[in-house]
Amino acid sequence: MLKSLRIIGHLIRKEFIQAFRDHQMLGMMFIMPVIQVLLLGYAITVDVRDLSLGVMDYDRSPESRQLVEDFRHNETFDLDRVMSGPDEIRDALDRGEVAAVLVIPRGFARRLGRNESVDVQLLLDGVDSNASLIAFNHARGIVESYSLDVLRKTLVGTPLPDLRPRIHVLYNPELISRFYMIPGVVVVLLTMLTTLMTGLGLVRERETGTLEQLSVTPIRTVELLLGKILPFVLIAFFVLAIALTVCLVWFGVPMRGSWTLLVLFSLLFLLNTLGMGLLVSTVAHTQQQAVFMVWFLLIFGILMSGFFFPIENMPLLMQRLTYLNPLRYFMAVVRELFLKGSGMMSFRVETMGLMILGPVAMALAALRFRKRAR
Amino acid sequence: MTPPETIAIETRELTRTFRRFIAVDSVSLQVRKGEIFGLLGANGAGKTTTIRMLTGLLKPSRGEAWVAGIPVHSSPEKVKHRLGYMSQRFSLYEDLTVAENLTFFGGVYGLRRPDLRRRKEALLDLFDLKDMADRITSSLPTGHRQRLALASALVHEPPLLFLDEPTGGIDPVARRTFWRVISDLASAGVTVMVTTHYMDEAEYCHRLGIMRDGRIVAVGSPDELRNTHQVATMEEVFLNVAGTGEDAS
Numbered sequence: 078m079l080k081s082l083r084i085i086g087h088l089i090r091k092e093f094i095q096a097f098r099d100h101q102m103l104g105m106m107f108i109m110p111v112i113q114v115l116l117l118g119y120a121i122t123v124d125v126r127d128l129s130l131g132v133m134d135y136d137r138s139p140e141s142r143q144l145v146e147d148f149r150h151n152e153t154f155d156l157d158r159v160m161s162g163p164d165e166i167r168d169a170l171d172r173g174e175v176a177a178v179l180v181i182p183r184g185f186a187r188r189l190g191r192n193e194s195v196d197v198q199l200l201l202d203g204v205d206s207n208a209s210l211i212a213f214n215h216a217r218g219i220v221e222s223y224s225l226d227v228l229r230k231t232l233v234g235t236p237l238p239d240l241r242p243r244i245h246v247l248y249n250p251e252l253i254s255r256f257y258m259i260p261g262v263v264v265v266l267l268t269m270l271t272t273l274m275t276g277l278g279l280v281r282e283r284e285t286g287t288l289e290q291l292s293v294t295p296i297r298t299v300e301l302l303l304g305k306i307l308p309f310v311l312i313a314f315f316v317l318a319i320a321l322t323v324c325l326v327w328f329g330v331p332m333r334g335s336w337t338l339l340v341l342f343s344l345l346f347l348l349n350t351l352g353m354g355l356l357v358s359t360v361a362h363t364q365q366q367a368v369f370m371v372w373f374l375l376i377f378g379i380l381m382s383g384f385f386f387p388i389e390n391m392p393l394l395m396q397r398l399t400y401l402n403p404l405r406y407f408m409a410v411v412r413e414l415f416l417k418g419s420g421m422m423s424f425r426v427e428t429m430g431l432m433i434l435g436p437v438a439m440a441l442a443a444l445r446f447r448k449r450a451r
Numbered sequence: 452m453t454p455p456e457t458i459a460i461e462t463r464e465l466t467r468t469f470r471r472f473i474a475v476d477s478v479s480l481q482v483r484k485g486e487i488f489g490l491l492g493a494n495g496a497g498k499t500t501t502i503r504m505l506t507g508l509l510k511p512s513r514g515e516a517w518v519a520g521i522p523v524h525s526s527p528e529k530v531k532h533r534l535g536y537m538s539q540r541f542s543l544y545e546d547l548t549v550a551e552n553l554t555f556f557g558g559v560y561g562l563r564r565p566d567l568r569r570r571k572e573a574l575l576d577l578f579d580l581k582d583m584a585d586r587i588t589s590s591l592p593t594g595h596r597q598r599l600a601l602a603s604a605l606v607h608e609p610p611l612l613f614l615d616e617p618t619g620g621i622d623p624v625a626r627r628t629f630w631r632v633i634s635d636l637a638s639a640g641v642t643v644m645v646t647t648h649y650m651d652e653a654e655y656c657h658r659l660g661i662m663r664d665g666r667i668v669a670v671g672s673p674d675e676l677r678n679t680h681q682v683a684t685m686e687e688v689f690l691n692v693a694g695t696g697e698d699a700s
Contacts, residue, residue: 080561083558083561083563084558084559084561086558087555087558087559088559090555090558091544091547091551091555094546094547094551095544095546095547098546098547098587099546285540285542285544285545286538286540286542287542287543287544289508289542290536290538290542290543290556290603291559292507292508293506293507293508293531293534293536294531294532294556294559294560295528295531295532295560295561296559
């Protein structure tokens with residue numbers, strides 16, 4: 078037992094000497110997370126705001142100007158251009174100079190005055206379906222409240238029924254998508270770093286022949302694998318600390334949950350990514366293959382974690398598949414810990430998932446590795 | 452049945468196949484304690500595969516292999532602390548220093564700190580690497596790398612040493628020094644099994660086994676082999692029994 082610890086100690090020491098000797102790698106390891114969280118923190122947002130809007134007002138009446146004003150004051154739209162005819166509308170949309178065009182017909186004010194119904198048209202660039210959907214909803218809201226105002230003015234004195242929704246948004250009242258995305262960026266970062274580093278670790282030793290040299294020593298598989306994993310656990314926590322500091326201090330993401338839980342779940346999650354990395358390194362023959370395999374796994378892992386696309390929106394089969402994705406669980410845990418401050422009890426599924434998948438990956442790696450040595 | 456104590460290595464009908472290809476074919480041989488035994492043969496004759504089976508890196512398909520009284524064919528792990536192994540690749544951690552490599556391999560063999568320090572000093576001395584102790588391994592010339600690889604294989608003072616083409620790519624002077632060290636080790640009781648295809652190196656061996664197509668085709672001391680084949684040089688012996696010998700220099 079003591080001897081095992083001593084041997085593992087030597088392996089860890091060796092990994093650290095190697096890691097710190099490669100200055101370039103070291104720089105990447107510590108500067109990369111800062112840059113990534115900083116840049117992606119700004120870049121990755123699903124908020125739709127300042128969509129460039131063109132207006133084609135055929136009516137030019139006080140009433141039509143009022144509607145245009147209402148659009149101008151909405152944060153979703155940014156009135157960029159006043160149009161002068163159908164050709165210009167078409168061109169501007171085709172060239173992507175505007176994302177939406179509001180068309181107010183001639184006779185808008187006159188017909189409203191006569192209590193007749195009027196259509197206003199909104200043309201949307203639907204290439205980005207998500208953004209146009211949001212724009213569509215906002216535009217409809219603006220037009221509806223405008224028409225409600227018209228109705229009120231017409232029926233002054235008459236009592237009107239009034240149904241108004243009172244919406245309370247919990248946990249992230251200002252609906253700042255950054256608060257939701259940045260913890261996700263940290264998760265992705267951690268996954269990438271740890272899977273890739275362990276994935277390459279054993280393969281590099283196989284390429285240089287040192288793995289064979291280790292195989293003729295009395296070292297045990299468990300000792301070797303632990304010696305390969307533990308250094309990365311330490312490095313991973315260091316990187317996590319840096320990334321979280323940026324996330325809390327710079328972006329002011331609130332952390333409402335327990336730090337202890339975060340650390341525990343991170344450990345549990347690392348068991349998964351490191352296991353996956355090890356598994357890759359027992360399958361891959363060259364470092365190139367290892368990088369390829371890790372990328373293949375990561376793309377699935379990230380896209381099917383709920384990072385960008387809610388899992389509930391996926392087809393049922395895909396939803397079921399995500400249960401095999403450790404990122405899915407950790408992503409949920411981190412986001413809920415940050416924004417909701419949820420306790421242990423709300424993470425039962427996540428705990429189970431991570432506790433099953435991690436050890437399975439580790440066990441498979443150990444089994445495969447044992448076979449290779451013979 | 453366990454071989455007698457004077458026998459360091461014994462194989463019985465040792466065989467290894469890769470799919471249909473028979474790499475090593477029913478090899479039976481005995482190596483005495485303190486002997487330098489050379490495996491001679493062209494590339495692909497099965498020398499490396501034999502050594503890999505004896506060191507527990509590869510499982511035999513058939514047959515038995517006893518190393519230091521331990522049945523390697525059934526319990527390959529048990530023999531590992533008793534043997535040193537150096538491959539033709541001089542597998543070292545290129546980004547560690549000379550001293551760090553020795554510390555690491557010693558540590559992996561479970562050496563305690565005082566022993567580790569003592570062995571490191573002794574090996575740096577023996578292999579004349581003292582001035583290079585803090586050099587990064589990748590910056591060493593090939594001859595020094597080979598010495599360090601051998602030092603790393605000896606750090607735990609193994610009674611058996613397996614060398615797989617240990618002198619590839621190093622100059623004649625370095626080779627002579629190398630063989631002097633090997634002879635000294637053998638005099639001190641270390642059993643050495645070495646593969647080579649350099650004929651002049653065959654002379655350093657006490658006994659030789661010449662391999663061809665996975666089989667041992669001749670065994671004996673260099674003198675015995677020359678006498679039985681009635682030739683003047685090992686090269687001729689080799690050409691006689693090992694076929695073309697194209698790859699042998």
